[in-house]
Structure formats: structure tokens, C-alpha cells
Amino acid sequence: MAHENAIEVRSVTRNFGNLVAVDNLSFNVGRGEIFGLLGPNGAGKTTAINLILGLLKAHQGDIRVLGFDINSQTRQVYHQIGYVPQETNLYQDLSAIDNLWHHAALYCKDLRVVKDRMEELLDFTNLWQRRKDPVKTFSGGMKRRLALARALLHDPEVIFFDEPTLGVDVQGRFALWEHIQQQREEGKTFVISTNNMVEADTLCDRLTILDHGQAIALDTPENLKADMQYDVVSIHTSPPIDDPEVLLSKYTVQNITRPQPDGLRFEMQSANTNTAELIKTISNNHQLDSILVARPSLDDVFLFHTGRALRE
Amino acid sequence: MKRFSLLLQSEFKQFLTAPVVHLIAIIQPTLMYILMSVIMVVPTFEMRIVNPSSEIGNDFLAAVEEVGSPIGPDYIEPVLVDDAAPGYRQVVEILEIGEKPTALQRYGYIDSNLVKNLRNRLTASLLVLWNIELGDQGITIQEYPWLPNDIPYTVYFGMAMIPLAAYLAAAMIGGYLMAQEFESGTILTYRLCPTSPLLILAAKITRLLITALAAVVILYGTLGLITGVWSSSFLALLIILTPLILIASCIGLIAGMVTRSALPSFLIALASAFAFWLIGSGFGLAAGFSPVFEKISRLIPNTPVIEMLFPYFYFGRQVAAHPLGAKLQLAGYTITLSLVVILVYRARVLSKER
Numbered sequence: 001m002a003h004e005n006a007i008e009v010r011s012v013t014r015n016f017g018n019l020v021a022v023d024n025l026s027f028n029v030g031r032g033e034i035f036g037l038l039g040p041n042g043a044g045k046t047t048a049i050n051l052i053l054g055l056l057k058a059h060q061g062d063i064r065v066l067g068f069d070i071n072s073q074t075r076q077v078y079h080q081i082g083y084v085p086q087e088t089n090l091y092q093d094l095s096a097i098d099n100l101w102h103h104a105a106l107y108c109k110d111l112r113v114v115k116d117r118m119e120e121l122l123d124f125t126n127l128w129q130r131r132k133d134p135v136k137t138f139s140g141g142m143k144r145r146l147a148l149a150r151a152l153l154h155d156p157e158v159i160f161f162d163e164p165t166l167g168v169d170v171q172g173r174f175a176l177w178e179h180i181q182q183q184r185e186e187g188k189t190f191v192i193s194t195n196n197m198v199e200a201d202t203l204c205d206r207l208t209i210l211d212h213g214q215a216i217a218l219d220t221p222e223n224l225k226a227d228m229q230y231d232v233v234s235i236h237t238s239p240p241i242d243d244p245e246v247l248l249s250k251y252t253v254q255n256i257t258r259p260q261p262d263g264l265r266f267e268m269q270s271a272n273t274n275t276a277e278l279i280k281t282i283s284n285n286h287q288l289d290s291i292l293v294a295r296p297s298l299d300d301v302f303l304f305h306t307g308r309a310l311r312e
Numbered sequence: 313m314k315r316f317s318l319l320l321q322s323e324f325k326q327f328l329t330a331p332v333v334h335l336i337a338i339i340q341p342t343l344m345y346i347l348m349s350v351i352m353v354v355p356t357f358e359m360r361i362v363n364p365s366s367e368i369g370n371d372f373l374a375a376v377e378e379v380g381s382p383i384g385p386d387y388i389e390p391v392l393v394d395d396a397a398p399g400y401r402q403v404v405e406i407l408e409i410g411e412k413p414t415a416l417q418r419y420g421y422i423d424s425n426l427v428k429n430l431r432n433r434l435t436a437s438l439l440v441l442w443n444i445e446l447g448d449q450g451i452t453i454q455e456y457p458w459l460p461n462d463i464p465y466t467v468y469f470g471m472a473m474i475p476l477a478a479y480l481a482a483a484m485i486g487g488y489l490m491a492q493e494f495e496s497g498t499i500l501t502y503r504l505c506p507t508s509p510l511l512i513l514a515a516k517i518t519r520l521l522i523t524a525l526a527a528v529v530i531l532y533g534t535l536g537l538i539t540g541v542w543s544s545s546f547l548a549l550l551i552i553l554t555p556l557i558l559i560a561s562c563i564g565l566i567a568g569m570v571t572r573s574a575l576p577s578f579l580i581a582l583a584s585a586f587a588f589w590l591i592g593s594g595f596g597l598a599a600g601f602s603p604v605f606e607k608i609s610r611l612i613p614n615t616p617v618i619e620m621l622f623p624y625f626y627f628g629r630q631v632a633a634h635p636l637g638a639k640l641q642l643a644g645y646t647i648t649l650s651l652v653v654i655l656v657y658r659a660r661v662l663s664k665e666r
Contacts, residue, residue: 053504057664071664078506089497093328102325105318106505106512134328 005064006031006158006189007052012061014051014213021047023213025061029191029206031157034184036200036207037193040306044213045193046086049160052191053083066157079109082151086162086193088143092136096127096146099135100153107154114153121149125179141165141172148179158189165199177202197298211306221298228296228304230254231271233278236263237286247281262289267300315507319515326489333578337484338527341477342534349466350538356389357433362405363392368413369406375441379433388433402430460627463541470535471625472594474528474549475556475614480585481527482520482557483564487577490516490568502661509657513565520561521554528553543624552620555642556613560585562649569660593618597631616641 007029014022022044029035037045050056052063054070054077063070065077090099097118104114122128125145135143144164151159164180165173180190180203194200200207201221208218217224233253240262241247248256252269259265268274271293282288296304327334364370379387396403401420406413417434419427493499502512532549536542543549560581567580591605592598592614598606609615616638622631632638 054664055503075506078504081504083500083504085497085500087497089500091326091329091498092496094325098322098325101318102322103501105315105322106501106507111314111318 004031005029006033006066007035007191008062008064009048009052010062010064012048012051012058012063014047014056014058020213022051022058025210025213025215027208027215027218029158029189031189032184032187033205034180034190034192034203036204037191037210038195038197038200038207038302039210041195043210043306045210046162047213048210049162049191049193053081053160079107079154080157082154082156082159084144084147084151084159084161084164086166088147090135090143090147090150093134095132095134096122096138097131099146100150103150103153109154117153117155121152124182125149126175139169139172141168141175144168144172144176145179148176152183152188156188158191159183161190161192163194163196164192164203165194165196173199197302201298209302209305216305217301221301224301225296225298228301230267230269230296230300232265232294232296232300233268233271234259234263234265234290234292234294235282236260236289236291237282238262238289239286241282241286247285250281251278267296316511316515319507319512320519323515323519329492330485330488333488334485334523337481337581338477338523338530341473341480341527342531345470345473345531345534346538349469356387357429358389358391359430359433360391360393360400360403362396362403363394364406366406366408368408372404372406372415372437372441376437378440379436388437401426404434463626464539467535467539467541467625469595470531470539471621472614472618473589474531474535474621475553475592475617476585476589476594477527477531478524478553478557479560479588479614480581481524482560483567483581483585484578485523486516486520486561486564487567487571487581488564488574490565491572491574491577492568494568494572495574499661509654509662513653513657516565517558517561520564521557524557524560525550525553541625543621544628545624548624549621552617555646556617558646559613559642559649562646562653565653566649566656569656572660588612588614597622599631599633610641613642613645 005028012025039045068076100118108114122131206220208215244256253266256266376388376390396405405416568577571577592612598609598615619632
């Protein structure tokens with residue numbers, strides 16, 4: 001019987017010396033789900049993926065992939081997972097098709113069907129015409145698509161994709177997202193690690209935000225945004241508002257910033273219900289040129305949970 | 313078998329990732345051999361002789377031309393000069409000193425080995441000229457040939473270079489490509505794959521074996537074409553070299569996995585290949601040197617290989633002190649290093665970071 005969850009992470013901790021890279025991390029990834037690992041640099045995303053892949057040993061906790069223990073049943077797991085690392089580790093001097101043949105020799109159980117599968121995947125990732133060209137002549141997006149095709153070649157159940165569109169242009173990004181969504185529709189499970197909130201919002205069914213090795217939020221993107229108690233308000237006035245803290249003092253606002261000289265951006269509790277009154281307050285002494293009240297984006301959720309301080 | 317064949321093909325395609333290293337590893341010993349045996353080894357010596365004006369002088373000139381060579385080219389190339397003025401590196405003049413015919417050989421600034429060679433050639437010429445006249449005091453040479461035919465030194469030199477060619481190709485290419493897997497991150501593909509490490513290593517080593525044998529064939533062909541001497545059994549030669557290539561492949565792969573860096577792996581392979589060549593009977597059989605050197609030389613896998621190759625180039629003559637011991641020594645090295653390479657693969661490629 002197929003295991004219900006593709007991945008189960010239970011109270012996993014991993015240290016590097018005194019640094020706790022992953023701290024008591026727990027989550028499940030359902031079959032056929034696209035699950036996102038979000039977090040600032042150094043939050044523990046890559047460490048978490050390496051632990052799930054069995055490349056690192058957890059100091060505490062258990063990890064099961066497709067019902068198999070990653071430490072004691074490694075080979076069963078490796079038959080059923082694909083991995084696209086952040087640094088696209090293709091043989092640059094070999095052709096796309098030679099890279100796939102190499103992968104097939106190492107991973108594919110049934111080598112009789114590999115040729116058809118290869119053609120199908122090269123076609124799917126729009127690389128068929130370039131299959132005989134050396135990978136070093138490919139663009140960043142093409143390399144990522146080839147890496148995805150390679151990870152899918154042995155028809156794995158679960159695919160780990162570290163920063164899927166890092167360094168990829170807009171067209172390449174949309175193409176990759178489309179490929180991932182198509183594969184999910186065919187029942188594949190994806191775990192993606194990303195810093196790109198649009199990507200996470202577009203792709204992920206659920207996601208967890210990691211910070212300092214801990215999962216500080218875990219839900220669907222919609223629920224995470226809905227849980228935010230603030231709306232985002234952007235206004236433009238003439239003359240510019242000199243002292244916004246005083247003007248807005250009767251409202252519950254935070255994070256007031258000035259993106260343009262005549263513009264203000266702030267987070268406001270129940271902005272939708274207070275919009276009319278807010279317009280009136282501002283219009284008393286200023287001409288209100290524009291006002292935009294928006295629900296928080298995933299960026300706002302991310303900043304709310306992880307703060308605005310720069311990470312090294 | 314299909315999987316092994318695919319892995320092997322993939323290994324051969326790795327040529328494209330380091331073509332220069334492949335060319336160096338495969339061709340370098342052959343180029344060295346050509347350079348050292350054809351260009352740098354000059355069997356014919358030019359001897360400057362003062363233009364003879366006496367009968368004995370003319371006889372000496374004839375004797376010089378009569379001195380033959382066991383390897384074909386003239387042993388001495390006489391170059392006639394007008395006088396024995398200083399400046400020549402060597403010049404011979406036939407004079408009568410105290411009414412006795414005398415050959416006077418003068419030297420310029422030359423190295424002692426050259427002096428030795430020129431002196432030997434003069435002695436050979438004078439033996440031709442005066443041996444009969446010396447009567448009972450003449451020098452008689454009784455030959456008990458060890459071999460039915462003389463074989464030039466360039467054959468030994470080339471034969472001893474064949475293990476160098478085999479070792480260098482396997483160790484250098486193996487080490488470089490393995491380290492490159494770490495440098496380019498492609499090693500991750502091996503870390504996460506469900507295929508048996510034994511199959512992966514077998515494919516890598518088989519590819520190195522075939523490549524090294526190709527390097528051997530190139531050098532062997534060059535050796536044969538230059539000297540006209542061919543091994544009595546080419547198949548035996550390949551079989552003898554196989555354990556050495558396996559040893560070299562393992563050393564190369566281990567260097568690549570331990571250093572995880574292409575340049576150090578390349579240098580380790582290069583240094584060990586040349587050290588093994590120089591110490592391992594590269595210029596003469598180990599037994600011909602000091603007992604201490606011989607003991608050290610026998611620890612190097614090249615020495616038993618050369619001793620086993622020797623009969624196939626030298627009319628079946630055995631030179632190995634212990635023929636079975638040489639075979640056992642090679643087998644022992646091969647088995648040990650094969651086990652070590654598996655352990656290192658587990659430790660450096662497969663093990664989880666703790």
C-alpha cells in the first residue's frame with residue numbers, strides 16, 4: 001500500500017559545531033504536493049534538503065521518504081527520488097543526450113524504456129532540437145530545464161528542486177514553473193527551496209518558512225497571507241506628508257516607509273473597513289493623488305516572520 | 313551488462329571534458345621514447361683524426377672504419393682534420409714516439425662519459441690494428457653470447473617505458489577525472505544513485521584499462537618501428553601489464569577522491585609514474601645496481617612487470633629472481649589496492665556527513 005505522505009520529518013535537529021542549522025524541524029509532505037521551503041540565506045533550507053536526501057546525518061529525529069527510513073533504507077529511497085541542486089551539476093562538455101544517458105545508467109531500473117522516456121522529456125522541456133549540443137552552449141534556463149529532465153528521467157515519485165529559477169530569465173522561469181506544475185498533475189511530489197516569493201506563491205500548495213533552523217510558519221500561501229492582520233496601504237499626496245506617524249496616529253499602523261518622495265507605504269490593521277476615514281484624514285491637509293489598499297503578499301508574510309534585518 | 317556497457321560508454325565520453333590531459337597521459341611516454349632513443353642516443357661517434365701522412369696512420373684509418381657495430385650504424389665516423397689544434401673536443405693523431413707507433417688522443421672540455429666512450433672506440437680500433445702483431449701478448453676475446461643476437465639498449469629503454477606508459481595513462485586520467493567530478497559537483501549524481509558502487513568502479517577501471525592499453529599499443533608500435541624488435545607475444549605483454557594498470561587506476565582514483573582537486577591528482581599521478589619508472593628498473597634491471605637499490609626497486613610494481621616482460625623481448629631469457637614471487641607481488645598489490653579504492657569510495661563519495 002502506498003504510504004500516505006511522501007515525506008515525514010519528525011523533530012529533526014542538525015548542528016555544525018555550535019551552530020544549530022536545523023532545530024527540531026517537523027513537517028509532512030503529501031503525495032502529489034508541491035511543498036516549499038522558504039527562508040532567508042542561512043535559514044537551513046539546503047541543510048533540510050540534504051538531511052531529507054540522506055546526504056547529512058541528523059543528530060536527532062527521524063526522516064522517512066515514501067515510508068522508507070532515509071538512513072537504513074537508502075537504496076529504496078534513491079530509486080524513487082530526483083534531485084536538482086542549486087548548482088546545476090551537468091557535464092558541461094557533453095551533449096544534453098549524453099548527460100541523460102549517463103544518468104540513465106546510474107538511476108534507471110528499466111533501461112529498455114529509457115530512450116523513449118528521454119525523447120519525451122527532451123520534447124517536454126523544449127530541448128529536443130538542442131539534444132546533441134554541448135551543455136556549455138546552453139543558457140541558464142536551458143540548463144535548469146535539462147537538469148529537471150534529468151531528475152525526471154528515472155520516473156521518480158519525489159523531486160527535490162533547490163532554487164528552481166535562480167539566475168533564469170523571465171521566459172525560462174515561466175517555462176520551468178509550467179513544467180513543474182505539469183509534472184505535479186501527473187502525480188509527482190515536489191519539494192522546492194526558494195527565496196523567490198512569487199515562485200513560492202505560484203507553485204507551492206503548502207510551504208514552511210524557516211528561520212534560524214526552525215519552522216516558524218507552515219501553511220498554504222493563501223492561509224499564510226490571510227493570517228496577516230495587516231493590509232498594505234500605498235498613497236501618493238501633494239504636498240508630501242511630512243510627519244506620517246502623527247497624521248496616522250489614530251490608526252493601528254506599522255512599518256511606515258517612503259518608497260518615493262511623495263509616496264508612503266504602511267501596514268494597517270483592518271484597512272479595508274477604515275479606507276473612507278483614512279482618505280478623509282489625509283485629505284484634510286493634503287491632496288490625495290492615489291491610494292492603493294492591498295492584501296499582504298507572500299513577501300509581506302516572509303518579512304513579518306523573518307524581520308527586515310539583513311542576513312549574511 | 314547493459315548498464316555496465318552504458319556506464320563504460322559514458323566514461324569514454326568523459327574524454328571530451330579533459331582532452332589535453334588525455335593526450336598528455338597517452339602520448340607523452342611515446343614522445344619521450346622517440347626523443348630519447350632516436351634524437352638523443354647517437355650510436356655513431358665522430359672521432360677527429362689528424363690526416364695521416366704515414367703508412368701506419370693510413371692503417372689506423374682503415375682500422376677505424378673496420379670497427380663494426382652490433383646495432384647497425386657505423387661505430388666510428390672518422391672526421392679528418394689537418395692538425396691537432398686545441399679546440400676539438402677530441403682528436404687522435406698517429407705519431408712515432410721513440411720509434412714506436414703511438415696513438416695520441418687529446419680531449420677538450422667534455423664530460424667523463426663521453427671520454428669513456430671515445431676511449432673505448434680508440435681501444436677497439438687499436439685492437440683491430442695491432443692485435444695480430446702483438447702475437448702471444450695479443451688480446452683474445454672468447455665470446456659466450458647470452459643472447460643469440462645483440463639487441464640495442466633502446467629496446468630495453470622502450471620496454472621499461474611500456475609500464476610507464478600504462479601507469480601514467482591509467483593514474484593520470486583516473487585521478488584527474490575523479491577529482492573533476494568533485495570540482496564540478498557531478499559527484500552528487502554518484503552519491504544519490506542506487507547503482508552498486510562496485511559496478512560504477514568497475515566501469516571506471518575498465519575504461520582506464522582500455523585507455524592505458526591503447527597508450528601501450530602506441531608505444532609498443534613505436535618501439536617496434538624504431539628498433540625492429542617486437543615482443544614474441546603481444547597478448548602476453550597485455551596480460552602482464554593488466555595488473556599494473558589496475559594498480560595505477562586504483563592509485564589515480566584514490567588520489568582523485570582524497571584530494572578532490574584535479575591539479576593535485578594530476579601531479580600525484582605524474583610524480584608517482586616517473587618515480588616508479590626511475591626506481592623501478594627504468595634504465596636497467598634492478599639486479600644490476602646496488603643491493604639496497606635493488607631491494608627498494610623490487611617494492612615498485614614496475615620492476616616485477618619489467619622482469620616478466622623481459623623474456624618476450626630477449627629470446628626467452630628469464631631475469632626475475634623469483635618468477636612466481638613477481639606474479640604474487642603484483643597480484644597482492646592489485647587485490648589490496650582494489651579493496652582500498654572501494655573503501656575510499658565509500659568514505660569519500662557515499663558516506664553521510666556526520
